[in-house]
Amino acid sequence: MVAGSRFHLSLAHGGPKSILDLGCGTGLICDAYAAGGHDVTGADPSARMLEIARRKPNGCSIEWVECCSQDFRSEKRFDLIIMTGHAFQVLLDENAILATLAVIREHLAEGGRIVFESRNPAIDWKARWDGGVFEVIHDGLVVRKTRDVVSYDEGRAHFETRYHFPEETLVSESELLFLSRNDIERHLEASGLRADAVYGDWDRQPFDERNAEEMIFVVPRVVNSRSKAPTVKRRRAARQ
Template structure:
């Protein structure tokens, strides 16, 4: 597992590094009306799960990283969300959910076909008839990784109390669908930077559709960006709504 999800210092700044709301706002606009039950997969520090809970949804949030779940629990003083350290397959098959969601490009961390099919099968077994699974992946045709260079690093971001953090990305290898890269975290109050090594998989829409069918899900709709625009060959995102294949 990447250091970004395990190192306490990096988990503590995860929310600051992922402050954009475009994806949350898009998914909220697509969700069914309350009351309904939501399964948040790869919930991270729980920001979206807590937002859903505040809006009246009944939320179960799952993540395999104990540090992430611990951070999420710490933000949920009223214990409105059910937090689970583990995977979808660790959940009981009942009760089932009305909608499932996987944000933050977490889908791209699944590097093997078998892992993706297993996820789809686990979701299909735990959502109601007519329910959907929403997730996104970066469109490989847009080649987002070409912008992950030290020269294109953003200016340091303020963390409060006079602290700042600069994140520098560097691609190490591109091998077909797989992109390996290093992120270096330069804290103004630390003598030595921290780093995290990651590999992401960039799959095409057609390939994901095939894997979805193998896992018991079919495409309901596809968007190409967070405005909800139709997917085009050069769209930055591939945003899926997959439905249970009855």
């Protein structure tokens, strides 16, 4: 199990929880949570990803919702809401970010936690990614992943990623936004939220702007449950 997965699973210790994974992709973390006896909901805008997710060993016990993070609606309130795989970075403008944070805030149970990560913009990601070949573990299989950067300018990266499965190759064209820690915390505050920890890696080391690749935000609860989240326009965004 990779470090990120171990980190996310550790968030659910202490008994059964209601968990929402916004941008769940193929449902790896959702399936692991469900195997641990948790009540799990996975949301993603990709019908193809959700089709794969439903075939997971515990897929039939998970509620799958096809939607963007900004559009998610449920009567449920969740003890834990996560955005994994840097899904936060597909929110490409302030309206999309604030709309998603409003959805998260609305669906967070009293005493619940929000956890998401974003890549540190101080790192030269273009140099690291362009023409890169990686291996990732998917359902126990080693899958080759290749990535080519189309453009990288003013905090936005546009790139293509190919996942080379034995039966097929999935091609994903993506655009990501790289915000600083200060910018993200400003958006949280505008949404009535506040991080009580920002880690620089999956071992919970404090964030170091010069060296850390990750910015992992842990937001324990709303600051003021009576205040209203800001009104924002809702726009669609695809997850990668």
